[in-house]
Amino acid sequence: MTTIDTTKPTPGAETPPVDNYLTHSTGIMSWLGTLDHKRIGVMYLVSILTAFFLGGMFAMLLRLELMFPGEQILSQDQYNMAFTLHGVIMVFLVIIPSVPASLGNFVLPIMLGAKDVAFPRLNLFSYYLWVTGAVLAVSSIFFGGVDTGWTLYVPYSTSGTQMNGILLVTFAVFVLGFSSIFTGINFIVTIHRLRPPGMTWFRMPLFLWAIYATGILQVMATPVIGITVALLAVERLFGIGIFDPALGGDPVLFQHFFWFYSHPAVYIMILPGMGIISELISVHSHKHIFGYKFIAFSSVAIAIFSFIVWGHHMFLSGQSPLMNVVFSAITFSVAIPSAVKVFNWLATLYKGSISFNTPMLYALSFLVLFTISGLTGLHLGTLATDIHLHDTYFVVAHFHYTMMGGALIAMIGGIHHWWPKITGRMYSEFLGRIACGLIFIGFNLTFFTQFMLGSKGMPRRYHDYAGDNWNPTVTELFGKYHFWSSIGSFVMAAGFFLIAFYLLHSLFRGKKAPANPWGGRSLEWQCASPPPHDNFSEPPHVGDPYDFTVLEWDEQEQGYHWRHDLKHEPGEA
Amino acid sequence: MTTTASTTHDHPDFLAHHWDTPKQQFEAGKLGMWLFLATEVLLFGGLFVGYAVWRGNHPELFKFGSQYLDTTMGAINTVVLILSSLTMAWAVTCAQRGNRKGLIIGLLLTLAGAGGFLGIKYFEYSHKFNEGWFPGAYFYDKPSDRSHTWDDNLPVPGAGQLVVPVPDTEARSIEELGLPADILVELSTVVPPGQGPSGLEELALTDTVHTDDHAEHEMHALQREDRPANAHMFFNIYFMMTGLHGLHVLGGVGVMIWLLIGAVKGRFNEKYFTPVDLGGLYWHIVDLIWIFLFPLFYLI
Numbered sequence: 001m002t003t004i005d006t007t008k009p010t011p012g013a014e015t016p017p018v019d020n021y022l023t024h025s026t027g028i029m030s031w032l033g034t035l036d037h038k039r040i041g042v043m044y045l046v047s048i049l050t051a052f053f054l055g056g057m058f059a060m061l062l063r064l065e066l067m068f069p070g071e072q073i074l075s076q077d078q079y080n081m082a083f084t085l086h087g088v089i090m091v092f093l094v095i096i097p098s099v100p101a102s103l104g105n106f107v108l109p110i111m112l113g114a115k116d117v118a119f120p121r122l123n124l125f126s127y128y129l130w131v132t133g134a135v136l137a138v139s140s141i142f143f144g145g146v147d148t149g150w151t152l153y154v155p156y157s158t159s160g161t162q163m164n165g166i167l168l169v170t171f172a173v174f175v176l177g178f179s180s181i182f183t184g185i186n187f188i189v190t191i192h193r194l195r196p197p198g199m200t201w202f203r204m205p206l207f208l209w210a211i212y213a214t215g216i217l218q219v220m221a222t223p224v225i226g227i228t229v230a231l232l233a234v235e236r237l238f239g240i241g242i243f244d245p246a247l248g249g250d251p252v253l254f255q256h257f258f259w260f261y262s263h264p265a266v267y268i269m270i271l272p273g274m275g276i277i278s279e280l281i282s283v284h285s286h287k288h289i290f291g292y293k294f295i296a297f298s299s300v301a302i303a304i305f306s307f308i309v310w311g312h313h314m315f316l317s318g319q320s321p322l323m324n325v326v327f328s329a330i331t332f333s334v335a336i337p338s339a340v341k342v343f344n345w346l347a348t349l350y351k352g353s354i355s356f357n358t359p360m361l362y363a364l365s366f367l368v369l370f371t372i373s374g375l376t377g378l379h380l381g382t383l384a385t386d387i388h389l390h391d392t393y394f395v396v397a398h399f400h401y402t403m404m405g406g407a408l409i410a411m412i413g414g415i416h417h418w419w420p421k422i423t424g425r426m427y428s429e430f431l432g433r434i435a436c437g438l439i440f441i442g443f444n445l446t447f448f449t450q451f452m453l454g455s456k457g458m459p460r461r462y463h464d465y466a467g468d469n470w471n472p473t474v475t476e477l478f479g480k481y482h483f484w485s486s487i488g489s490f491v492m493a494a495g496f497f498l499i500a501f502y503l504l505h506s507l508f509r510g511k512k513a514p515a516n517p518w519g520g521r522s523l524e525w526q527c528a529s530p531p532p533h534d535n536f537s538e539p540p541h542v543g544d545p546y547d548f549t550v551l552e553w554d555e556q557e558q559g560y561h562w563r564h565d566l567k568h569e570p571g572e573a
Numbered sequence: 574m575t576t577t578a579s580t581t582h583d584h585p586d587f588l589a590h591h592w593d594t595p596k597q598q599f600e601a602g603k604l605g606m607w608l609f610l611a612t613e614v615l616l617f618g619g620l621f622v623g624y625a626v627w628r629g630n631h632p633e634l635f636k637f638g639s640q641y642l643d644t645t646m647g648a649i650n651t652v653v654l655i656l657s658s659l660t661m662a663w664a665v666t667c668a669q670r671g672n673r674k675g676l677i678i679g680l681l682l683t684l685a686g687a688g689g690f691l692g693i694k695y696f697e698y699s700h701k702f703n704e705g706w707f708p709g710a711y712f713y714d715k716p717s718d719r720s721h722t723w724d725d726n727l728p729v730p731g732a733g734q735l736v737v738p739v740p741d742t743e744a745r746s747i748e749e750l751g752l753p754a755d756i757l758v759e760l761s762t763v764v765p766p767g768q769g770p771s772g773l774e775e776l777a778l779t780d781t782v783h784t785d786d787h788a789e790h791e792m793h794a795l796q797r798e799d800r801p802a803n804a805h806m807f808f809n810i811y812f813m814m815t816g817l818h819g820l821h822v823l824g825g826v827g828v829m830i831w832l833l834i835g836a837v838k839g840r841f842n843e844k845y846f847t848p849v850d851l852g853g854l855y856w857h858i859v860d861l862i863w864i865f866l867f868p869l870f871y872l873i
Binding site for chain 2: 109114115116118119120122181184185186188189192193194219220221222223224226227228230231234238240241242247248249250253257
């Protein structure tokens with residue numbers, strides 16, 4: 001792995017361009033004030049992974065607390081604050097911006113053969129909005145904390161005692177919302193206006209379709225959470241009485257507003273992940289994606305459906321039974337485009353020449369985990385079973401399978417896929433596969449036990465599961481599941497630390513990456529690794545992004561390049 | 574792509590390096606602005622939905638509360654804002670034609686319109702504040718009745734005081750509310766009439782301590798016992814919607830000043846007028862939102 005001498009130039013390889021985006025200019029200000037989408041993407045990636053570490057630490061605290069019955073390390077109030085901050089960080093700081101802002105920022109313009117996104121200054125501005133939001137959200141813990149859960153439900157958030165904490169978090173969500181909106185606007189306009197000649201809509205890589213659908217959701221849904229948290233903040237500051245029932249307001253209205261955003265937000269989180277999976281599965285199977293148009297349109301269909309299912313979060317909020325039935329029915333119909341994607345991915349794998357590279361292992365993990373999350377979603381969308389499962393660990397397990405097993409696993413797969421392009425270095429394949437295995441096993445151990453906990457009736461957000469009123473047999477059962485769930489989370493954490501180790505290691509000792517290590521056909525594999533400042537020295541060759549027949553493996557280069565027997569046009573790698 | 578060719582020649586200063594042609598850059602800016610305007614519509618959309626929900630649940634509050642808005646002032650403001658949209662459109666045309674003087678005059682007139690709007694809004698707001706028609710918990714009969722300010726003795730809203738919803742036992746008839754008889758009215762059932770939420774505390778105080786003071790004051794309509802329960806709720810939504818709109822007008826003033834500086838410096842010409850065009854779009858949406866707010870609050 002790392003024993004290969006990196007200083008020796010690989011014979012036969014094209015001389016790598018001396019100047020790349022990392023060496024183009026130096027100094028801290030050349031990063032902090034950069035307008036280069038690649039550098040902004042890298043800054044996002046580092047920041048988001050830092051936030052992910054922080055949110056993960058809160059998760060570890062929670063798992064330690066719940067490992068055994070009785071109070072372990074957190075008091076009840078601290079426990080409430082810990083799960084709230086875990087949720088706020090993971091949802092608003094990590095998963096919502098994760099793929100579009102970091103990998104999307106880096107890859108999207110290169111996939112389009114463009115020099116940059118449409119509005120580079122807006123791009124940098126949205127990064128600093130993210131930083132502001134992150135500082136506000138995390139600092140809330142120093143100002144009394146927040147104990148409402150990430151959903152900030154009224155009246156917890158209007159009548160609780162954590163006045164400053166709530167205000168900081170609402171401001172944070174507002175600011176982060178605008179960061180997300182600006183990213184969405186930027187990407188939509190970029191895809192509309194900066195596609196190179198020859199790249200029609202149906203010649204775009206599917207990752208771009210996913211980012212496009214996500215952008216629509218970001219633009220259309222996020223303003224609603226903006227006005228909601230603004231109203232909540234004004235409510236808190238001036239007691240304006242929009243949501244607070246004590247002032248004549250309507251707390252269920254808050255839930256409607258909140259989920260009108262937060263349900264589409266689920267797809268803001270998962271759609272880019274699905275886009276990554278479409279790329280990974282096709283590239284690492286070396287086979288044309290199956291059902292391109294179906295996958296592309298299913299992204300759009302999911303985006304549209306996502307706006308009309310928010311009521312399924314509120315089956316027990318007292319909304320009318322008719323609405324429950326309607327929302328339940330529409331919720332089931334979301335399964336159709338999701339299943340279209342899964343079956344198309346499976347069909348792509350069928351008879352493909354699958355390389356079990358680390359990114360591909362994550363893609364396969366995604367298929368398993370996302371399918372479980374989707375199928376358990378049906379239990380929750382069914383009105384009768386939802387009454388039993390509502391606010392139990394079943395829900396917790398379901399959305400962790402979606403958010404983490406779906407969105408985050410896809411993002412980690414994407415990081416491994418584009419890592420050679422971003423850094424110009426190869427990581428250890430061996431350690432990568434081990435880490436993926438650890439995470440897969442740890443994840444299932446952590447959250448599958450929670451499905452069982454939930455179906456046995458363990459409510460979510462409980463600090464403890466023992467006490468005077470608890471049946472000893474129940475406590476014992478819950479104790480067993482919680483114990484193994486915690487063990488699983490430690491295994492998962494070990495996997496993440498292993499990833500951090502070998503990725504950082506690769507930065508210094510990694511083998512130099514070829515321009516196209518996996519055999520990808522989309523445009524980003526046609527420029528050098530890492531890309532030069534302007535992305536392409538010559539205009540890239542646009543074609544079918546999944547036609548891998550034009551590439552062949554070069555043993556010396558340890559990468560793929562254009563087949564020698566085909567006509568070689570300038571710019572083709 | 575013609576990138577290599579266009580960077581060497583025919584690449585004007587205002588054209589960012591990643592665009593091929595000024596037209597491409599202009600169209601991208603315009604698309605981005607339209608998307609931003611869509612988010613603005615949705616931002617206000619949340620409030621409009623809130624308005625609809627509230628009006629559906631408490632029609633009597635809107636019937637009652639809207640009497641205390643000054644329709645004349647609202648109408649004048651509507652005219653001022655529409656005229657300023659006209660001058661803005663004129664400024665944009667001047668910019669596109671390279672008429673710098675016309676652009677500056679157009680922007681100045683628009684600024685005057687924005688200032689006029691905010692000025693009238695200031696008088697409207699300050700009148701309401703003087704009368705104590707604050708939103709939510711600070712809705713009082715008259716601030717001068719208050720023996721203390723909100724941050725010492727008064728309950729801080731949401732500081733743990735939960736007012737249990739009390740059914741309105743003195744249900745009033747539809748006729749008394751002055752509503753057409755064929756409308757189904759569901760009376761507010763949250764808090765007994767005449768008592769704002771923090772007014773619960775306040776009235777308890779005034780009953781024992783300030784009873785005489787109370788009698789000395791001329792009874793304002795909003796102080797009357799027969800006003801609908803939760804009259805403050807009308808002012809909640811009124812202040813939120815017009816306040817957010819006012820903030821957008823303020824933002825528009827900032828944009829206009831920035832454009833004006835650019836125009837005076839001669840940054841814009843018939844080839845490059847994107848900022849003026851986009852600023853104009855923004856100003857029109859601000860105008861358009863007011864055109865919905867005015868009838869919703871003042872007229873119906």
